[in-house]
Amino acid sequence: MSASQKPIRLPPLKVLRVRNPNGQRERPCMGIMSSVLACWAAAGYSTAGCAQVEQALRACMDGPQPSKPRGNEINYHLARFKDKLTYPQRKKK
Secondary structure (H helix, E strand, O other): OOOOOOOOOOOOOOOOOOOOOOOOOOOOOHHHHHHHHHHHHHHOOOOOOOHHHHHHHHHHHHOOOOOOOOOOOHHHHHHHOHHHOOOOOOOOO
């Protein structure tokens, strides 16, 4: 950076949020559902050829739901420290 250029300063943020820090959650029945849709597309929506795959999907959907993992609490901690943060002072014109 040359001496004649000033560094770019970003405006202060009113709210700081971190979106989806844990990534996407697991969907256990998604593979079976895609198999059912592929079977229906291949068999022309007949229930005779896809009965086993449909039963597997019903068993997966009716089964116990996986426990939700504990979420990341970074937004809570950022909100707690909000009052303790100092922002750069604006220059008076």
